[in-house]
Amino acid sequence: xxxxxxxxxxxxxxxxxxxxxxxxxxxxxxxxxxxxxxxxxxxxxxxxxxxxxxxxxxxxxxxxxxxxxxxxxxxxxxxxxxxxxxxxxxxxxxxxxxxxxxxxxxxxxxxxxxxxxxxxxxxxxxxxxxxxxxxxxxxxxxxxxxxxxxxxxxxxxxxxxxxxxxxxxxxxxxxxxxxxxxxxxxxxxxxxxxxxxxxxxxxxxxxxxxxxxxxxxxxxxxxxxxxxxxxxxxxxxxxxxxxxxxxxxxxxxxxxxxxxxxxxxxxxxxxxxxxxxxxxxxxxxxxxxxxxxxxxxxxxxxxxxxxxxxxxxxxxxxxxxxxxxxxxxxxxxxxxxxxxxxxxxxxxxxxxxxxxxxxxxxxxxxxxxxxxxxxxxxxxxxxxxxxxxxxxxxxxxxxxxxxxxxxxxxxxxxxxxxxxxxxxxxxxxxxxxxxxxxxxxxxxxxxxxxxxxxxxxxxxxxxxxxxxxxxxxxxxxxxxxx
Amino acid sequence: xxxxxxxxxxxxxxxxxxxxxxxxxxxxxxxxxxxxxxxxxxxxxxxxxxxxxxxxxxxxxxxxxxxxxxxxxxxxxxxxxxxxxxxxxxxxxxxxxxxxxxxxxxxxxxxxxxxxxxxxxxxxxxxxxxxxxxxxxxxxxxxxxxxxxxxxxxxxxxxxxxxxxxxxxxxxxxxxxxxxxxxxxxxxxxxxxxxxxxxxxxxxxxxxxxxxxxxxxxxxxxxxxxxxxxxxxxxxxxxxxxxxxxxxxxxxxxxxxxxxxxxxxxxxxxxxxxxxxxxxxxxxxxxxxxxxxxxxxxxxxxxxxxxxxxxxxxxxxxxxxxxxxxxxxxxxxxxxxxxxxxxxxxxxxxxxxxxxxxxxxxxxxxxxxxxxxxxxxxxxxxxxxxxxxxxxxxxxxxxxxxxxxxxxxxxxxxxx
Numbered sequence: 001x002x003x004x005x006x007x008x009x010x011x012x013x014x015x016x017x018x019x020x021x022x023x024x025x026x027x028x029x030x031x032x033x034x035x036x037x038x039x040x041x042x043x044x045x046x047x048x049x050x051x052x053x054x055x056x057x058x059x060x061x062x063x064x065x066x067x068x069x070x071x072x073x074x075x076x077x078x079x080x081x082x083x084x085x086x087x088x089x090x091x092x093x094x095x096x097x098x099x100x101x102x103x104x105x106x107x108x109x110x111x112x113x114x115x116x117x118x119x120x121x122x123x124x125x126x127x128x129x130x131x132x133x134x135x136x137x138x139x140x141x142x143x144x145x146x147x148x149x150x151x152x153x154x155x156x157x158x159x160x161x162x163x164x165x166x167x168x169x170x171x172x173x174x175x176x177x178x179x180x181x182x183x184x185x186x187x188x189x190x191x192x193x194x195x196x197x198x199x200x201x202x203x204x205x206x207x208x209x210x211x212x213x214x215x216x217x218x219x220x221x222x223x224x225x226x227x228x229x230x231x232x233x234x235x236x237x238x239x240x241x242x243x244x245x246x247x248x249x250x251x252x253x254x255x256x257x258x259x260x261x262x263x264x265x266x267x268x269x270x271x272x273x274x275x276x277x278x279x280x281x282x283x284x285x286x287x288x289x290x291x292x293x294x295x296x297x298x299x300x301x302x303x304x305x306x307x308x309x310x311x312x313x314x315x316x317x318x319x320x321x322x323x324x325x326x327x328x329x330x331x332x333x334x335x336x337x338x339x340x341x342x343x344x345x346x347x348x349x350x351x352x353x354x355x356x357x358x359x360x361x362x363x364x365x366x367x368x369x370x371x372x373x374x375x376x377x378x379x380x381x382x383x384x385x386x387x388x389x390x391x392x393x394x395x396x397x398x399x400x401x402x403x404x405x406x407x408x409x410x411x412x413x414x415x416x417x418x419x420x421x422x423x424x425x426x427x428x429x430x431x432x433x434x435x436x437x438x439x440x441x442x443x444x445x446x447x448x449x450x451x452x453x454x455x456x457x458x459x460x461x462x463x464x465x466x467x468x469x470x471x472x473x474x475x476x477x478x479x480x481x482x
Numbered sequence: 483x484x485x486x487x488x489x490x491x492x493x494x495x496x497x498x499x500x501x502x503x504x505x506x507x508x509x510x511x512x513x514x515x516x517x518x519x520x521x522x523x524x525x526x527x528x529x530x531x532x533x534x535x536x537x538x539x540x541x542x543x544x545x546x547x548x549x550x551x552x553x554x555x556x557x558x559x560x561x562x563x564x565x566x567x568x569x570x571x572x573x574x575x576x577x578x579x580x581x582x583x584x585x586x587x588x589x590x591x592x593x594x595x596x597x598x599x600x601x602x603x604x605x606x607x608x609x610x611x612x613x614x615x616x617x618x619x620x621x622x623x624x625x626x627x628x629x630x631x632x633x634x635x636x637x638x639x640x641x642x643x644x645x646x647x648x649x650x651x652x653x654x655x656x657x658x659x660x661x662x663x664x665x666x667x668x669x670x671x672x673x674x675x676x677x678x679x680x681x682x683x684x685x686x687x688x689x690x691x692x693x694x695x696x697x698x699x700x701x702x703x704x705x706x707x708x709x710x711x712x713x714x715x716x717x718x719x720x721x722x723x724x725x726x727x728x729x730x731x732x733x734x735x736x737x738x739x740x741x742x743x744x745x746x747x748x749x750x751x752x753x754x755x756x757x758x759x760x761x762x763x764x765x766x767x768x769x770x771x772x773x774x775x776x777x778x779x780x781x782x783x784x785x786x787x788x789x790x791x792x793x794x795x796x797x798x799x800x801x802x803x804x805x806x807x808x809x810x811x812x813x814x815x816x817x818x819x820x821x822x823x824x825x826x827x828x829x830x831x832x833x834x835x836x837x838x839x840x841x842x843x844x845x846x847x848x849x850x851x852x853x854x855x856x857x858x859x860x861x862x863x864x865x866x867x868x869x870x871x872x873x874x875x876x877x878x879x880x881x882x883x884x885x886x887x888x889x890x891x892x893x894x895x896x897x898x
Contacts, residue, residue, distance in 0.1 A: 086721065086724075086725065087721065088714055088718035088719070088721040088722040088725075089714070089718055090715075090717065090718060090721070144713065177762070181729055181759070181762055182722075182725055182726070182729070184729060185725035185726060185728050185729035186725055188728055188729070189724060189725055189728050233762070233763060236763050237729065237762070237763060240729075240730070240731040240765070241728060241729050241731060242728045242731050242732065242733065242734065243728065
């Protein structure tokens with residue numbers, strides 16, 4: 001959770017609104033902010049793709065966040081442009097960004113807007129791998145896969161669409177296979193080793209296995225083929241693809257790794273951190289405690305917790321700028337009441353020495369009646385809204401009140417306790433094992449994670465000077481994701 | 483044994499099996515194995531028959547509101563030759579596929595003429611006269627006669643010779659509209675039919691510059707290749723082909739020769755490359771590209787594109803191929819993962835001739851260099867065999883699959 005994205009409409013608030021309010025009335029064409037919701041763009045032409053992509057790309061910095069590192073962005077852009085230069089669909093202008101996301105991920109928006117996550121970069125081990133991944137995304141754009149899927153859905157009678165999900169996802173898997181194949185081809189024609197695709201997918205597969213405990217198998221509803229299948233096919237294909245090597249943009253393996261050095265590993269402390277059930281937001285300078293034993297969730301847009309029986313949630317998020325809780329509450333309630341929220345009580349309160357405004361009410365949801373409990377309060381000109389809700393007639397108002405009351409300024413001791421993990425590149429000593437290197441360097445990853453991230457075996461004997469990616473935990477300072 | 487040795491052995495066996503007699507020069511195709519060759523009846527060979535259109539064709543294909551196919555259909559041992567009459571001219575169609583294409587083109591011409599006779603189209607023509615692009619259009623078209631009483635300046639703008647797809651055309655949206663129009667009408671935007679080209683150009687020009695927005699849509703078969711041809715400019719199709727061919731391991735020289743080949747239209751290239759690309763990970767796909775480079779006519783190009791389509795259909799719907807190989811004489815076959823040797827022949831009606839005899843023996847004798855057994859031998863044809871030819875293949879232990887493309891082709895995708 002970060003302060004700035006909160007200043008815009010958050011994903012959580014929209015989800016919550018749809019759960020609480022959408023079911024209470026007929027679908028509203030108006031968004032929470034009172035503006036007309038934008039209709040979906042029908043991706044009929046390249047111009048439609050461009051327009052839809054531009055609009056969606058504008059949301060990315062707020063919804064996911066981008067890594068503010070001009071050098072890294074420039075580097076990824078150069079690799080991407082080299083690959084895109086070979087792509088069909090010359091009418092598109094391609095752009096490349098690094099998103100502030102922990103999971104290894106890459107995605108493309110129609111019209112040529114391509115994003116890779118810092119998690120993906122951390123997992124990659126060469127420019128060849130990066131080029132192949134970017135090639136895969138470029139193919140999605142060049143072959144206008146989004147448009148094709150939209151056309152396919154639209155070609156189905158409405159009453160059959162729900163039943164055709166499997167067909168659509170199968171179609172999606174075919175698109176992924178095509179993107180793997182042509183992405184490898186694009187990278188190869190641009191002078192990159194097509195084996196980079198197989199290598200990266202293998203690292204991804206091992207990473208999945210490490211995270212999930214198993215390799216992801218393709219399910220009926222999956223839009224991607226199983227990673228193991230993709231690894232096997234990409235490896236076999238790489239043996240036959242014709243390509244002529246070109247000098248990479250990062251002149252050496254060391255130069256490539258240096259591009260990644262310093263990237264945040266895991267969720268950045270700028271999003272706020274949990275210490276047991278207490279959430280600490282160092283940049284905004286507050287702390288709040290969620291109910292003991294609830295599952296906590298921290299996203300860029302909001303932070304919250306879910307009860308063990310899944311019937312209750314409490315979410316803290318921003319509602320733009322403001323200093324008057326009652327006024328902000330009214331703005332929100334005006335809209336919410338048109339969508340079925342019934343206010344039962346409302347009062348000014350004080351949280352510590354902070355003025356606040358509390359509202360209790362009821363709404364309906366597909367799961368039945370919902371008790372809702374809102375608290376608004378301001379901090380440094382930003383209006384915060386704490387929303388608790390429980391499905392069923394029993395009230396958990398006291399729990400929500402306690403969460404609100406736990407809100408306070410972060411203490412110096414709490415602030416000092418916040419740590420952040422960053423990627424570091426260290427040279428190995430000749431004959432050293434990963435265990436020895438980890439101990440010597442204070443590596444925060446375990447041996448399996450270190451091996452997977454470096455694309456080597458866990459019991460590998462390292463060469464003198466061999467560069468190894470490790471994770472180093474340090475006290476948090478408010479610096480960019482790299 | 484390594485794979486490349488394996489298919490080399492297949493190819494070698496094939497080559498020796500049909501190297502005894504040089505086939506006579508064909509008239510329309512360079513594929514010797516398909517040529518009628520020696521038809522001496524005393525040797526048991528058949529003579530190409532003359533067939534009857536009424537017996538061969540569905541009624542709507544034989545005769546439509548704007549065309550008529552002559553009763554007498556000549557054959558040359560493997561393809562049929564149709565004579566078509568229409569208000570737009572007389573056409574000769576070489577092969578069943580070509581007949582369907584020509585009939586679709588005639589219907590497209592009729593629709594284009596009908597739509598352009600309307601008042602809205604006339605207004606759009608007038609609007610197009612005011613376009614600042616008219617003068618530019620003059621620079622990129624070749625002169626021809628003026629059209630349908632359109633004023634002289636407009637006639638200059640609408641002169642119908644194909645211009646290819648220059649960047650200028652693309653810039654104006656003209657080329658894109660022309661491809662969409664061809665897709666809507668179910669025809670090839672790069673057809674060699676000059677009359678169709680002229681009408682497509684004229685209509686696309688008035689649509690683009692004059693703002694004639696009416697869509698034309700004729701229900702029919704819309705395959706993936708047709709969509710690709712609609713969506714990509716020729717330049718982009720070439721870029722796509724380069725990438726696909728690189729993935730297949732085709733050399734740069736062969737790739738460039740194929741892309742620059744005079745007999746392949748962008749659509750035929752897209753079809754051939756698309757079907758071959760669908761055989762992902764099948765070894766030695768260069769076998770088909772190598773023989774395809776030997777095309778010496780538009781008909782040849784079409785036959786190689788159909789060969790690729792046959793292979794693709796079998797790979798997807800019957801059993802996957804492991805590798806491809808070329809037979810001497812310009813035909814290809816595939817060896818499947820479950821041990822079948824499958825030859826593909828895009829022909830209408832095959833009779834028993836000396837080249838056919840040699841070809842059947844090739845299929846019968848071909849072996850794998852790694853000692854693996856060939857469990858079954860099949861030949862796929864787009865059309866059918868004469869009873870005698872069918873019997874001769876079957877006696878050699880070769881399974882004959884007739885009308886294979888029709889049987890294996892996926893259902894057409896419905897269009898909105």
